[in-house]
Amino acid sequence: MEFHGDEAGCSGCARCVEACPECILELHEKRPRFEPGADADCISCGHCVMACSTGAARHSAFTDADFYPVERGEVGFDGLVRLFSARRSVRRFKDEPVPRELIDKVIEATSTAPMGFPPHTTEVLVFNDRGKIQELIPHMVKGYAGLEGAVANPVARFFVKRAVGAPLYKALETHVIPVTKRARRLYEERKLERYLWNAPALLLFHADRFATSNLENTWIAVTYAMLAAHALGLGTLVNGLLPPIVDRSKELRFKLGIPRDNQVQAALLLGFAKLQYKRGIRRKLRKVEYV
Numbered sequence: 001m002e003f004h005g006d007e008a009g010c011s012g013c014a015r016c017v018e019a020c021p022e023c024i025l026e027l028h029e030k031r032p033r034f035e036p037g038a039d040a041d042c043i044s045c046g047h048c049v050m051a052c053s054t055g056a057a058r059h060s061a062f063t064d065a066d067f068y069p070v071e072r073g074e075v076g077f078d079g080l081v082r083l084f085s086a087r088r089s090v091r092r093f094k095d096e097p098v099p100r101e102l103i104d105k106v107i108e109a110t111s112t113a114p115m116g117f118p119p120h121t122t123e124v125l126v127f128n129d130r131g132k133i134q135e136l137i138p139h140m141v142k143g144y145a146g147l148e149g150a151v152a153n154p155v156a157r158f159f160v161k162r163a164v165g166a167p168l169y170k171a172l173e174t175h176v177i178p179v180t181k182r183a184r185r186l187y188e189e190r191k192l193e194r195y196l197w198n199a200p201a202l203l204l205f206h207a208d209r210f211a212t213s214n215l216e217n218t219w220i221a222v223t224y225a226m227l228a229a230h231a232l233g234l235g236t237l238v239n240g241l242l243p244p245i246v247d248r249s250k251e252l253r254f255k256l257g258i259p260r261d262n263q264v265q266a267a268l269l270l271g272f273a274k275l276q277y278k279r280g281i282r283r284k285l286r287k288v289e290y291v
């Protein structure tokens with residue numbers, strides 16, 4: 001890794017040095033550089049380059065194309081809260097497909113999200129075809145029917161509990177199993193698809209499970225994607241039922257090309273909403289205390 005201030009433009013102002021969260025840059029003869037031997041501690045956050053007012057900062061982990069000029073103040077707090085407040089989870093989608101450009105924009109917006117080190121751990125599989133999404137349903141039906149059977153059997157239940165741990169087991173028993181039982185009944189008896197809600201598009205997020213902050217990085221990206229999609233006039237729904245099914249299926253992992261070390265972590269359904277909500281809801285944090 002290498003860092004320097006371009007000879008032609010560097011003023012020696014040390015803004016890059018000041019911006020570095022790892023405190024590994026120094027000025028040497030009025031020019032910035034890594035402190036000797038400290039480059040291994042660089043977390044590739046890019047703050048040194050972004051703080052430079054002359055454009056002279058050069059870091060070998062990045063190219064000019066990785067950066068863009070900052071535009072400030074065009075939304076404001078009220079505008080942002082209006083955007084947050086009008087977003088709703090959507091479970092009724094129009095038949096209309098989602099234009100590829102909109103999906104590209106949603107994904108582009110996730111590239112502005114903060115990322116814990118190492119960055120770039122999250123990968124996305126884009127399904128922009130309802131038929132391909134529906135091919136996942138039999139896997140979900142079968143997977144959750146198997147889980148329901150296991151939880152109903154005292155011996156199998158013991159092993160499930162041991163495998164997933166007490167908190168997740170409690171969530172399975174109190175929330176997941178009742179939801180999937182109902183979804184299966186609706187699907188089998190009434191042909192109602194309440195697993196993936198007949199969504200026309202789906203983003204499936206997966207990440208290297210051994211990378212620090214991999215799960216957090218994915219969820220922040222999902223949140224940005226949700227809000228970006230909403231700003232583009234699309235409805236979204238986070239789906240918690242699909243990721244574990246894909247994650248545990250050798251067949252689906254192989255078919256979808258998911259790397260061995262990657263965990264399938266999140267699914268975001270996308271489409272144009274059939275139903276527009278008239279009111280929002282305040283869901284407060286359980287407790288807020290000033291220390």
Ligand SMILES: Cc1cc2nc3c(=O)[nH]c(=O)nc-3n(C[C@H](O)[C@H](O)[C@H](O)COP(=O)(O)O)c2cc1C
Nearest residue numbers: 087088089090091195197237238239240241242281
């Ligand atoms: C982690 C997570 C998992 C979720 N899983 C599902 C799911 O499997 N199926 C579903 O219909 N909704 C799922 N949701 C959506 C929530 O139920 C949704 O956020 C809730 O309905 C609140 O509605 P709102 O987003 O309009 O405020 C999930 C949401 C989150 C954050």
Ligand code: SF4
Nearest residue numbers: 020042043045046048
């Ligand atoms: S990329 Fe981040 S950690 Fe590395 S030198 Fe620049 S500011 Fe410091």
Ligand code: SF4
Nearest residue numbers: 005010011014016052
């Ligand atoms: S911020 Fe830019 S101009 Fe200032 S010392 Fe660093 S590289 Fe040079």
